[in-house]
Amino acid sequence: MSVLIFVDQSEGHIKKSSFEVLSYGAKLAEQIGATAEAVALGTINDEQLSALGKYGVKKVHHINNEILNHVDAQVYAKAIADTATNTGATVIVISHNQTGKAIAGRVSARLKAGLVAGAIALPETSNGFTVKKTVFSGKAYANITITSPIKIISLNPNSFHVIEGEGIAEVIAVTAAIDTPKVKVTAVNKISGEVPLTEADIVVSGGRGLKGPENWGIILDLAKVLGAATACSRPVGDAHWRPHHEHVGQTGIQIAPNLYIAVGISGAIQHLAGVNRSKVIVVINKDPEAPFFKAADYGIVGDAFDILPQMTAEIKKLKGIA
């Protein structure tokens, strides 16, 4: 019996979300008395794969085929499902990131294995197999029982701590027939040099209260000193003050960082739906009636143009940055 964890990679680098699912899967394996194994697809060097042992996996099944360097949902789902079948996996764990959203449903349908998409905690396994997930865009949780023999969990990013220990995993090179993908990728545009929003621990976000794109310097300065990603509200994205990919909210990206700092954002319910899973929310707004204060942990009623530079300076002081 094993728990099979899918290791997501990009250009040969294993993503942070993968360390979370590895830690989660290893903990789950311990809980149900199974072994934790991983499956990795595409070109990744063996050193990186054997190092995954420190997250608690014993074996890494590696299909080293360069066709798999691009995520093709159909080809990936077959490779993962076949590995699960060959290794006798009873639970499959995948991150609920963009890659996971492309493949988890396919693997589920292929294996007729029930899927809980967007899990936030380890399953309750004392009586059945029940997994907690967020529903209603973060406004509630549902406990979902999986009734099929094989179970699939896709784990929300930033909802489980990475647990690092000691250990080296055995890397098993798997030869498998890989179909030519029907999807022909013609271009990949990566936003380079920035922390991807969904993986960021800290996010500094600006809204209409900043009055114009020329004023974003104070947001960028604060983000830089915190090592944070930057985001914006929908009106800011729609007005092209900031690129669309920074828009967080119901129709934009949903994030769950440790710290979310909202500057000049009133906190419409659609915005909250994208950020309400953040662990700590700080709101800085001139308007004491801004609804965002109700959802916040800390707040300052005041002018962002005064407050942000002071925050940046204080954090620099604290971190000993000149």
Next chain:
Amino acid sequence: MKILVCVSKAPDTTSKIAFKDGNTKFEDNGVQWIINPYDEWYSLVRAIELKEKEPATIIHLVTVGTADAEPIIRKALALGGDEAIRVNTDNSDSYYTAAQIAEVAKQGAYDLVFTGKETIDYNGSSVGAMVAELMDIPYISLATKFDVAGTVATVSREIEGGEEVAEVPLPLVVSCQKGVAEQRIPNMRGIMAARTKPLKVVEPATVETLTSVSSYELPPAKAGVKLVAADNVAELVRLLHEEAKAF
């Protein structure tokens, strides 16, 4: 070209979320139902735009739900689409729902199946992928642009830290999000026309369910915001560092 657009009813974003029957059922009393925004704003509108370019295109809508979903379907038909199919069953299991849609899709021999990127109630983002697998055709998740020329679709989709552009042969399943189209408001002509558009009701195929909801819970209430005076920014930074341990 034949397009199948999946529409789901969802509680309005501003609805109060509450549960009943010992927290095992969603309290729908007083809830305003809407078309799931991703289904309406992006996938349905894009399908309509494709038909405007290519008038021979046929658009069917499909929903898996009981009769109380019909006002939502009529509203969707008011935006556009030729006819609707309602699979007469209600279930929260995404595999069960996907299998019903796949059954309709196979019988109708559609070139394109559109879904929204997720529903705003269960937030699973999984039905589209399941439909594609059950039909053994490609799936493009989280599309931000979509076009078709002949039998090949050109799509942009969100990937981690960026975007991917690809060409995909029809048939395929696409999940749509912001960027694919712009929200439209139905006009009076559309609303009148929708009243007489066919709405077929079909009985569900026999499919097993793989999951069930055991219970719901609401997140613990926030302790309330701790306000710091505007002239004491250092205190906020101290709290974030020492109390919240946020950086």
